[in-house]
Amino acid sequence: MADDFYLDEGAYDGIMDDLKTVGTAYGDGFRKLTAVLDQYDGAWGGDDIGKAFAEKYIEEGHVNDHVNNYGQGEEGLVESAKNGKESAKTLAELDYENAKDLDSKTTAEKE
Numbered sequence: 718m719a720d721d722f723y724l725d726e727g728a729y730d731g732i733m734d735d736l737k738t739v740g741t742a743y744g745d746g747f748r749k750l751t752a753v754l755d756q757y758d759g760a761w762g763g764d765d766i767g768k769a770f771a772e773k774y775i776e777e778g779h780v781n782d783h784v785n786n787y788g789q790g791e792e793g794l795v796e797s798a799k800n801g802k803e804s805a806k807t808l809a810e811l812d813y814e815n816a817k818d819l820d821s822k823t824t825a826e827k828e
Contacts, residue, residue, distance in 0.1 A: 729805050733798040740794025747788055754784065
């Protein structure tokens, strides 16, 4: 177990900003992907082979379910960054208040 714990708030905030940027970029890429998927939806045709492909690939393969699940990635990453920043702020405030409390007790004991 560590004797000391230190959180570099500035560096941590930077990491959370990077995580938010990654989440936003992920969302941009996902929107481009879905636009292409939508553009080519049904491109396999309505003949027997096309229908069989659609049944196996789209319906039984749960492609739309997977695409919808992937779409939640942006929100998850951006929210994680936001929550991480809030947690670090709370930790810093708590640390400050505890240090102030300990300092006042130490000062009172010396008097």
